[in-house]
Amino acid sequence: MLAASLTQSLAVETTGKRPNDAKAAADQLRISGAIDGDESRLVSGLAGISSTRGAHAGLTDPDEARFRLHLTTAAARYLLGRVPPPTPKRKKSRASKPL
Numbered sequence: 001m002l003a004a005s006l007t008q009s010l011a012v013e014t015t016g017k018r019p020n021d022a023k024a025a026a027d028q029l030r031i032s033g034a035i036d037g038d039e040s041r042l043v044s045g046l047a048g049i050s051s052t053r054g055a056h057a058g059l060t061d062p063d064e065a066r067f068r069l070h071l072t073t074a075a076a077r078y079l080l081g082r083v084p085p086p087t088p089k090r091k092k093s094r095a096s097k098p099l
Contacts, residue, residue: 003022003043003046003047003050003072003075003076004021004022004025004047004050006076006079006080007022007025007026007029007043007047007079008021008022008025010025010029010034010079010083011024011025011026011028011029013083013085014028014029014032014034014083014084015028015029015031015032021047022043022044022046022047023043023044023047023048025043026039026040026041026043026044026047027040029043029083034082034083034084035079035082035083039079039082042075043075043079046071046072046075049068050068050072
């Protein structure tokens, strides 16, 4: 699921820890302050409806599949804009020897 892998990647980039699932990732992002409680519940809820009703072909009607596609796309775009990008790690420079 796109939202699960994105949320887990954002959690790793933000906290340095790899969560087991999207709900754990949402909790890590909330605890770190990257997202608030409502946003965390949104991610958890999206993971819940995506995994229990429709991960398997033939069990979801086209309207529900389209709804989840739009919801996941909107949530992913929102999270990408909401969670700050990681700060690049600076290489340690070697002190040059005086001539």
